[in-house]
Amino acid sequence: MDAAAIGARLASSAVVPLVRKLFTADGPGAGLVNRPVKISGLVTFRGEKRSLGERELQKITAELVRRAVASAGAHERPVSADEEAAVAIALARTVQCLGNLDMDDVQAVQLGHKALAKRLRDTDPHTTYHLSDDAARLHDALLEVACLHILHFFTQRSTFVARTLVGHSSQLADSIARIDLLLERTPSLLAEDTMFEARYAEHIINKHGTLTIYGIDFTNSPDEWPLDTAYLSLEVGVNERGRQAPIRAEYILAGRDRALLRGVAGSGKTTLVQWLAVTTARQGSDNGRHLAPLSGRVPFVLALRTLTHLWHDLPTPGRFLAAVRSPLAEAQPRGWTDRVLRAGRGLLLVDGVDEVPEKVRERTKVWLRDLISMYPDNLWLITSRPSAVRDRWLEAQGFTELSLAPMSRGDVTHFIRRWHTAARSGDDAERQLLDAYEQSLTAAVRTKGDLSRRDIERDMSAIDGIELTEEPKTQFLQRLAYKFLLNGKSELERTQAERIIAQTLPSVSAAVSQGTAQEVFRHLLLRSGVLREPVPGTIDFIHRTFQDYLGAKAAVEEGDLALLVLRAADSQWEDVIRMAIAHARPSERAELLAELIARGDTASTHRRRTQLHLLAMASLEHATQLAPSIRTEVERRASALIPPKSVSEARDLAQVGPVVLELLPGPEGLEPEAATLTVQTAMLIGGDAAIPILARYADHPDLGVRTQLAIAWHHFDTDQYAEDVISQMAGEDIYFDVLTLAELGALQNLGGRARLRIGEGLGSNNLVAGIVHRKLTHLWLQADQSVTWYWLAAFSQLHTLILDHSATPVDLSSLAAHPTLRTIGIHPDQILVDAGSLHERFDVIDASRVNGAT
Numbered sequence: 067m068d069a070a071a072i073g074a075r076l077a078s079s080a081v082v083p084l085v086r087k088l089f090t091a092d093g094p095g096a097g098l099v100n101r102p103v104k105i106s107g108l109v110t111f112r113g114e115k116r117s118l119g120e121r122e123l124q125k126i127t128a129e130l131v132r133r134a135v136a137s138a139g140a141h142e143r144p145v146s147a148d149e150e151a152a153v154a155i156a157l158a159r160t161v162q163c164l165g166n167l168d169m170d171d172v173q174a175v176q177l178g179h180k181a182l183a184k185r186l187r188d189t190d191p192h193t194t195y196h197l198s199d200d201a202a203r204l205h206d207a208l209l210e211v212a213c214l215h216i217l218h219f220f221t222q223r224s225t226f227v228a229r230t231l232v233g234h235s236s237q238l239a240d241s242i243a244r245i246d247l248l249l250e251r252t253p254s255l256l257a258e259d260t261m262f263e264a265r266y267a268e269h270i271i272n273k274h275g276t277l278t279i280y281g282i283d284f285t286n287s288p289d290e291w292p293l294d295t296a297y298l299s300l301e302v303g304v305n306e307r308g309r310q311a312p313i314r315a316e317y318i319l320a321g322r323d324r325a326l327l328r329g330v331a332g333s334g335k336t337t338l339v340q341w342l343a344v345t346t347a348r349q350g351s352d353n354g355r356h357l358a359p360l361s362g363r364v365p366f367v368l369a370l371r372t373l374t375h376l377w378h379d380l381p382t383p384g385r386f387l388a389a390v391r392s393p394l395a396e397a398q399p400r401g402w403t404d405r406v407l408r409a410g411r412g413l414l415l416v417d418g419v420d421e422v423p424e425k426v427r428e429r430t431k432v433w434l435r436d437l438i439s440m441y442p443d444n445l446w447l448i449t450s451r452p453s454a455v456r457d458r459w460l461e462a463q464g465f466t467e468l469s470l471a472p473m474s475r476g477d478v479t480h481f482i483r484r485w486h487t488a489a490r491s492g493d494d495a496e497r498q499l500l501d502a503y504e505q506s507l508t509a510a511v512r513t514k515g516d517l518s519r520r521d522i523e524r525d526m527s528a529i530d531g532i533e534l535t536e537e538p539k540t541q542f543l544q545r546l547a548y549k550f551l552l553n554g555k556s557e558l559e560r561t562q563a564e565r566i567i568a569q570t571l572p573s574v575s576a577a578v579s580q581g582t583a584q585e586v587f588r589h590l591l592l593r594s595g596v597l598r599e600p601v602p603g604t605i606d607f608i609h610r611t612f613q614d615y616l617g618a619k620a621a622v623e624e625g626d627l628a629l630l631v632l633r634a635a636d637s638q639w640e641d642v643i644r645m646a647i648a649h650a651r652p653s654e655r656a657e658l659l660a661e662l663i664a665r666g667d668t669a670s671t672h673r674r675r676t677q678l679h680l681l682a683m684a685s686l687e688h689a690t691q692l693a694p695s696i697r698t699e700v701e702r703r704a705s706a707l708i709p710p711k712s713v714s715e716a717r718d719l720a721q722v723g724p725v726v727l728e729l730l731p732g733p734e735g736l737e738p739e740a741a742t743l744t745v746q747t748a749m750l751i752g753g754d755a756a757i758p759i760l761a762r763y764a765d766h767p768d769l770g771v772r773t774q775l776a777i778a779w780h781h782f783d784t785d786q787y788a789e790d791v792i793s794q795m796a797g798e799d800i801y802f803d804v805l806t807l808a809e810l811g812a813l814q815n816l817g818g819r820a821r822l823r824i825g826e827g828l829g830s831n832n833l834v835a836g837i838v839h840r841k842l843t844h845l846w847l848q849a850d851q852s853v854t855w856y857w858l859a860a861f862s863q864l865h866t867l868i869l870d871h872s873a874t875p876v877d878l879s880s881l882a883a884h885p886t887l888r889t890i891g892i893h894p895d896q897i898l899v900d901a902g903s904l905h906e907r908f909d910v911i912d913a914s915r916v917n918g919a920t
Contacts, residue, residue, distance in 0.1 A: 081133075084126050085215045087118065088161065105167050105174060112165035120158070127161065128154035134208055142256070142409065147358055149201045156193045156205050161212065163189040175221060179214040186213070218242060258399050259406075263364060267347040269394055270365055274340040293340055300334055301471040301780060302327065303750070315470065316341060317356040319413075322466050324438070324446040326459065329470035330721065335449040336369075338470075339415045342447065343367050346413050356826065359445060363413040364406045370430065371421040371556040371606075380433040383407055383441075391601050410443030420454030421610070423554035424636055427455065438463050452721050454637045456673070457714045469717060471752070471781055532589040538576040539594055540616070542586065544623070545570045546597075547607065547616035551642060556613070557606045560599065563587060611641070618645035627654060631661040635674060640681055648688035655689055656696045663699055676718060679703040684722040705729060709736065710743045720750030727755050738768035745771060749778040757782060757790050764794035776802045779809065788812035801846055804828065810836035817841065823870075824848060830857045837861070846870060846891075846916070855880045862886065869896065870913050882907050891916055 089108045110118040118126075131154045135143050145153060163186045167174075174182055186209065187193070194202045218239060275293050300315045315338050318325050329335045343365040345357065366386050373380055373389050381389035383403040388395040406412050414437075422430050438446065448460070458467065486504040549566050550558060567590075568583035577586055591597045591605065596612045599605050607613040621630055621642070630646055633639040643662075647655055659682050666678030683704040686697065708729050710716040719726050730748060733741050745763055748756040760778060763771055772795055779787050780803065792802070792812070798820045804810050805825035810832065813819055818838025826849035828836075834857055842861045846868040855878060858864060864884065868891035869876075876898060881887055890904070891913035898904060 081130070081211060081215045082219075084130050085212060085219055087126055088123075088164070088216070089219065104170050106165050109165045111162065120162075123162065124154060124158045127157040130154075130208055130212065131157065131204070134204070142411075143362060144204045145198070145201045147361065149198060152197060153201050153205050153208075156197055156201075157208055157212075159190060159193045160186050160205070160209055164216075175217050179217050180210055182217065183210045183213040214242070255399070259402055262394075262397065262399055262402060265397070266364070266394055267349070269392065270343050270347040270367070274367060275344045277337060277340065293337075293344060300338075302468040303471055314356075316345070318342075318468060319359050319445050319447060320356040323444075324460070324463065324465040325448070326455075326465045326467045327447060327449045327470065328452040328467065328717075329449065330451060333470045335470065336417055339367060339417045339447070339449060342413070343415055360413065362411060363445065364411055365413045365415060366403075368414065368416045369421075370416060370418045372600075380430065383437070407441035407444055410441075412441065412444035414444055414446050416446070416448040418556075419448060419450035420637060421556045424638070425554075431459070434460070435463060451637060452717065469750070471750070532577075532580045532585060534577055534580070534586075534589065538574045539590065540619075541574050542567055542570055542577075542590055543594060543596065544616045544620035547613045548620035548624075550607070550613050551617040551621075551639070554638065556610065557600075557604050560587075560603050560605055563605050614641040615645050618642045619649045622646050622649040622654065627658055627661070630658060631665060634662055634665065634678055634681060640684075643681060644685045644688055647685040648690075652691045652693070655691070656693045659685060659689070659692070659696050659700060663696075663703060666703065676707060676715070679707065680718055680722050683726070687723055701729070709740045710747055711740070713743065713746065716743045716747040717750060719747050724751060724753055724755055727751060727759055730759055732762045733766050733771075738766075738770060741766060741768060741771045742774050745774045745778065749774070749781055752781050754783070754786070757787060761790045761794060764791050765796065769800055772796070773800050776800055779803065780805060784808045784812055788816065792816060801844065807832060807836065814838055820844060822846065833857070834860050839863075844868075858884060858887070865889065867891070868913050868916055869893070870916070878904055 088110060090110055106112060111120070111123050128151070131150050135145075135150065138144060166189055167185065169177075177185070183206070187206070194205055197205060221239075277293055302313055302315050302318055313320075315334070318327065318338075319342075327335060327338070342360070346360045346363045346365040349361065368386065368390065372391070384401070386403055387398060416434070419427065419430065434448070446465070448465070452469065459465075461467075482504060486501075545566055546558075546563060549562075550556065564583050564587050567587045571577060571583055571586065580586065581589070591599060596608055596616075597605055598608050618641075621627075627646075627650075630639070630643050634643055643658070647658060650658060662678055662682040662685075666675045666682065669675040669678060679700075682700045686692070686700055689697070704722075704726075707715065707719065708726070709731055710719055727748060730744055733744075736744065741763060745760060748759045760775060763775060766772055766775075775791060775795060779792065784806070785808075788809075793816050801821040801823040802813065802819050803823045803825070804813065805827060807828065810828065813822075814836055818841030820841055821844040822837065822842065823846040824833065839861050840863060843863050844866040845858075845861070845864060848870045858867070858881065862885070864887050866889040867881070867887060870891070871893070876896065878890065878898065881890070882903070887908065889909045889911060891911045892898065893913050904910060
């Protein structure tokens with residue numbers, strides 16, 4: 067909203083109480099006077115009887131700014147949240163100029179409120195120089211509003227009796243009343259949009275605020291669970307400032323407007339999309355600075371498999387709600403989506419590029435490019451499986467590519483505990499059984515990382531008149547899954563699914579006499595546990611993994627090995643082929659792998675050759691019995707790809723899985739770049755088995771390699787990694803990332819380190835208590851740990867302080883007395899108090915240009 071409009075929307079009831087605090091009240095028995103009074107004698111922040119200090123004055127202007135922003139609404143804020151404080155400080159300094167005016171109240175009223183505001187601005191023209199254009203306009207608008215009410219306040223004082231001012235006083239009161247009346251009576255499209263957005267936010271919370279925990283089939287278990295109960299914060303890796311920086315997944319849009327997130331099936335991409343949508347819809351005020359970009363946004367969850375299923379063309383903004391089958395599609399105000407996106411208030415969550423048929427992906431890219439070109443100021447998150455689209459697929463549109471990191475052993479244990487805790491709502495017998503399940507599953511994941519859905523532990527009576535054992539159910543589901551794969555879809559019409567069941571039914575003797583195709587299908591939908599009907603008339607598998615597993619089994623049983631090889635270059639079939647290798651008999655397995663090798667050898671591009679050879683290598687993990695000659699040929703071709711030669715190759719190798727760890731070389735004879743990429747590959751693979759590989763590089767002479775090792779810490783068990791890797795690293799010339807108290811304690815046990823980079827979760831008290839004081843020479847703070855900096859005096863050897871964040875105005879004057887501090891790094895846009903003295907005392911450098919090895 068325009069700053070002038072903000073001023074117009076401020077009703078008098080919001081301004082008068084604040085203005086009144088700026089001036090002295092009439093004393094007891096105040097009588098009439100026959101001459102005007104000097105303004106400088108009326109203000110409460112000057113003179114011998116001063117009752118309002120500079121801090122109190124700033125609180126008044128801050129409250130005025132807050133009320134102005136609130137009157138605009140969160141979706142039309144005139145300035146960003148981090149500029150509000152700067153506007154308040156500037157407004158306080160301008161208002162202070164009232165004490166310097168050589169005029170009386172009569173002259174001020176005759177001057178008028180706009181001219182008075184200009185006179186105050188001219189008194190100190192430098193006040194707004196550091197503000198952005200939007201912030202300066204808000205400052206001027208609020209100053210004019212304040213001056214209007216200041217003049218009105220003068221006319222209401224008992225000493226204000228000059229006859230020439232009576233008429234002017236009436237005009238001022240009438241102007242204010244007309245503004246208030248206009249606000250009450252003018253119908254507003256903004257009000258209509260605001261009311262609809264409240265309904266829409268509630269709809270988003272209800273729709274995406276729950277998830278299904280598969281594998282829990284107890285009598286009293288609900289179908290859906292609160293998202294917050296089972297949501298687990300994961301990490302993503304992003305290549306920024308020359309380093310692979312892990313960040314929490316929910317902070318993915320902090321500091322970036324457009325992100326493409328890659329993650330394997332089941333890694334949590336869709337759950338993250340749900341969490342971001344619900345968090346945005348709730349409009350929480352306590353989310354912290356990393357989630358501030360979500361404030362005031364309107365989330366649009368666009369699942370591509372749904373958009374490309376029923377629509378011939380991908381939807382325009384006006385059809386977003388209809389395309390995702392929202393019940394509010396017909397209720398939205400005309401042009402609402404366009405207004406939201408033109409104002410830059412949208413959060414567009416485009417989920418599942420990999421679930422779009424390959425022939426539609428380029429059309430999808432054009433659709434995205436056109437939307438971004440038309441509405442550039444919104445936030446965008448697009449998700450995909452790693453190999454569904456090529457590297458830098460949307461680089462021209464300014465997208466940052468990130469990858470979901472594998473869950474650490476601690477994450478998995480915590481995840482299991484959270485889900486079982488959420489499920490403990492039944493009777494004592496069910497709770498005891500769940501306790502046993504939790505213990506056995508926790509033990510199992512320590513030895514086997516890829517677990518599928520648990521077997522059904524209890525018999526179910528035929529509540530619908532149909533009772534099928536596992537084998538006939540599997541036959542039907544395999545045929546359905548295979549049809550999904552052949553059609554390149556993740557959804558089918560219910561009528562088409564029923565036709566597939568009807569075609570299969572005569573060959574499944576156990577089901578022929580139990581019901582019609584429609585009845586058998588309904589039984590599978592309700593009782594199989596792997597099918598669902600997200601909207602009436604459309605079915606899909608609860609997760610793509612089930613579809614791929616069952617489809618692969620069908621392909622092998624029907625002898626379609628040639629078709630599998632033909633589809634090997636399609637990323638949607640990669641998991642299918644790996645599972646087919648596991649399902650196949652030894653001779654079939656050898657045939658499949660031999661064909662993959664041959665097709666890779668004759669591929670026309672390096673990318674296609676790498677893809678096929680890596681797919682063959684990835685499939686070895688599932689080849690429990692295989693001819694040695696075939697295994698040798700697969701490993702020989704894979705060894706040509708190791709060590710990786712680029713970040714994209716490292717990511718491709720990591721997708722192959724733990725088997726690659728056995729092929730990764732040690733540091734001997736490797737150039738620094740190759741060593742760094744090898745470390746990145748092991749880090750991305752993760753797991754306990756990667757730690758010994760990384761430990762080989764702990765004493766590497768290259769700064770970049772050791773910096774990568776320091777960053778990799780967060781992907782592994784804290785204590786084990788500290789003991790096996792960090793303890794072996796020379797740490798005088800690199801920064802060690804510290805995000806948790808556990809990591810801080812582990813470094814303390816190792817005797818400390820000279821350079822530390824501290825994340826947001828640790829406060830100044832934690833740092834004073836947890837850092838080895840005599841050891842620290844360089845401190846890099848990625849969040850504002852304190853308003854004052856006296857606590858840094860505890861570190862007697864501190865030489866360099868990096869403030870890697872942009873915050874409200876900060877006062878570093880307390881650092882002047884630090885005996886050893888010589889260098890301070892700040893962001894170019896950081897607002898500093900007394901900046902001149904800072905440059906005289908310290909070497910000031912640009913924090914945005916610092917990296918982990920300088």
